[in-house]
Amino acid sequence: MVRSPLTPQQIAAGKRLGAFLREARGDRKPAEVAQAASISPETLRKIETGRLATPAFTTVAALAAVLEIPLDELARICVPELNLQRTG
Incomplete structure (x- = not known):
């Protein structure tokens, strides 16, 4: 399977x-x-330099846990146009 180029x-x-x-x-x-x-x-x-632009979710989740970053915060950074709001 060939992966499509990143946008x-x-x-x-x-x-x-x-x-x-x-x-x-x-x-x-x-x-x-x-x-x-x-x-x-x-x-x-590679992630930190942007060379791995789409890391696996489990990788991002593991880094978020280690660095104590809420996943919704990372989502807002990755997709700011969604304008995600914190709940709870």
Whole structure:
């Protein structure tokens, strides 16, 4: 199966996600965060640099848990046009 090329919107969303995760990681070492999220440091690096614009949901969820970021916050970053509102 051949994957369709990413749209400019998907690429931009991946860059926003990566930048946000990098900022959220702060001074923590990439290897430490990657290990805690059960991903490779290379995968984390690709996400943070936007080279992996559409990581798997389980990867994003694991990083969100390790970095203590609500998933709805990441959704707003990735798809700001949805203007998601917090509930509860």
